[in-house]
Amino acid sequence: MSETTKKAAFRMLFLIATPKLVEKAVGICKEENVPVEYIFHAQGTASSEVMDMLGLDGVDKNILMSMAPKGFADEMLKKLRKKLHLGMPNTGIAFTIAMPSGSGHIIQMIEKLEPEEKRRLLERNDGDMTDNDYSMIMAIVNQGFSEDVMNAARPMGASGGTVFHSRRVGNEQAMKFWKISVQEEREVVIILAKKEDKLAIMQEIGKKCGMHSQAQGIVMSLPVDNVMGLE
Numbered sequence: 001m002s003e004t005t006k007k008a009a010f011r012m013l014f015l016i017a018t019p020k021l022v023e024k025a026v027g028i029c030k031e032e033n034v035p036v037e038y039i040f041h042a043q044g045t046a047s048s049e050v051m052d053m054l055g056l057d058g059v060d061k062n063i064l065m066s067m068a069p070k071g072f073a074d075e076m077l078k079k080l081r082k083k084l085h086l087g088m089p090n091t092g093i094a095f096t097i098a099m100p101s102g103s104g105h106i107i108q109m110i111e112k113l114e115p116e117e118k119r120r121l122l123e124r125n126d127g128d129m130t131d132n133d134y135s136m137i138m139a140i141v142n143q144g145f146s147e148d149v150m151n152a153a154r155p156m157g158a159s160g161g162t163v164f165h166s167r168r169v170g171n172e173q174a175m176k177f178w179k180i181s182v183q184e185e186r187e188v189v190i191i192l193a194k195k196e197d198k199l200a201i202m203q204e205i206g207k208k209c210g211m212h213s214q215a216q217g218i219v220m221s222l223p224v225d226n227v228m229g230l231e
Contacts, residue, residue: 010099011073011225014136015064016042016162016190017092021084022062028083029066032076038065042164045150045189061092061162063190067099070225077228086229093192093229097136097222134224135198137191139205140166145215146187152208157197162190192224 015025022039029037044059068076073096080086080094137158139149146163153161166186193201202219209215 011068011070011096012099013066013068013073013076013094013096015080015084015092015094016061017064017084017086017094018090019060019062021092022064025064025080025084028079029064029076032079034066034068034076039063040065040164042162045146045161045163063162063164070096070098074226077226081228091229093227095134095136095192095227096225098225132223132225133195134227134230135193135195135221136224137193137198137201137205137219137221139189139191139209139217139219140186141189141209141215141217143185143187145209145217146189148215149189149205149209149217150191152204153191153193153201156200156204158191158193158201160191164188164190192227192230193221 015022017025026037026039040063042061042063044061066073066076077094077096084094085091086094137153141149143165146161150158150161164187166188167184191201198221202221205217205219209217210219211217
């Protein structure tokens with residue numbers, strides 16, 4: 001494997017949309033030979049009053065996640081925006097997050113590209129990590145506390161979020177050693193936030209839903225490389 005290939009710029013691509021649109025996006029991914037796809041069932045965090053005002057029946061969402069080289073992921077974002085009409089009411093958003101490396105299968109995919117396209121995709125600009133307009137905030141809390149997370153985040157600038165359920169897998173002996181007791185069933189809240197609001201949102205979530213609260217939450221963030229659907 002060449003040194004250039006090792007430095008390939010990878011992206012994790014997320015689409016958060018209605019189940020119907022995510023199903024359509026899966027078809028688009030297959031047409032474009034996207035090698036890896038994962039789907040998670042989730043819920044939006046809009047209040048019932050907002051849903052009634054918009055004339056929507058529910059807040060069911062799906063999360064489609066995939067991995068690809070940066071150039072390929074950027075093209076997929078454009079295709080998803082055009083074919084799914086992202087940015088229109090009751091559709092969804094798509095965004096990418098930078099990854100430091102990829103699996104052997106993705107490396108092999110890059111090796112099969114034409115030399116000129118490979119060179120373009122492997123050009124990596126480390127400055128991109130500091131010039132992002134948005135960040136993805138992820139809060140992992142005990143089951144039943146996702147709304148508490150949003151109640152803390154909204155006054156700080158968060159316009160909405162997406163929730164999906166997970167199960168904790170941990171070392172029980174280590175948990176006892178550190179005197180940590182966390183519910184096995186957890187909720188994960190994803191919030192796409194402007195960079196100027198990120199710190200305030202994270203601090204308020206940590207204050208209201210941190211490890212010393214009943215939510216026993218953990219909060220983290222990742223810089224978003226590119227985003228579609230927030231027009």
